[in-house]
Structure formats: C-alpha cells, structure tokens
Amino acid sequence: MIALLFGLMYFMFIRPQSKRRKEAESMQKALGAGDKIVTIGGLYGTVVAVDDESITLEISPGVTARYARQAVGRVISETTAPTDHVVDNPVQEDK
Secondary structure (H helix, E strand, O other), X not given: OHHHHHHHHHXXXXXXXXXXXXXXXXXXXXXXXOOEEEEOOOOXXXXXXXXXXXXXXXXXXXXXXXXXXXXXXXXXXXXXXXXOOOOOOOOOOOO
16 A cells, blocks of 8 residues: 555656656756746846856846856747737726
8 A cells, every 4th residue: 555655656746846857957958049048037038158057148138147057947939028018908097
C-alpha cells in the first residue's frame, strides 16, 4: 500500500515538476540576441547579449540591464507582447 502511495505521489507531483524544470532550463539555454522575453518579475525586454551566467536586456531604447539566466520567465513572440490599447467606449458616469 505504501509503495502504491509513493508511486502515485511520484506521478502526481515529482515527475511533472521535473519536466517543467527541464523545459525551463532548455529555454534558458536557447536564448539568443534579439529574443523578446519576460522576466519572472514581469519585466519585458529584448536580449542584446548572452554569456554563461547572465543575459543583458534592452528594456527601453538605449537602456540595458543585466539579469541572471534563471530570471527569464518565458520567451514571447510579437503577437503576445503587451500593447497600449485605447478604450473605444469609455464608461460615462451619471451625474
């Protein structure tokens, strides 16, 4: 019974976590200049330089910041980047 419980715990918790960790490591190793990313803190930027332990992001034209590779949350494409959007129909308050 205990072995069955351990097997269930492995397939429910340990295995999926290991898979997510391996995917994150491979994504961080594949980073290159020009990639658009989001850090785990929510900062959007473009990779301008990569070395063994860190990446340099351009977070605004002419502004760069250096981050650890582990700080990369995900790589994004142009279609998923946040955009400033204008509200077509603003809510009007009753007076």
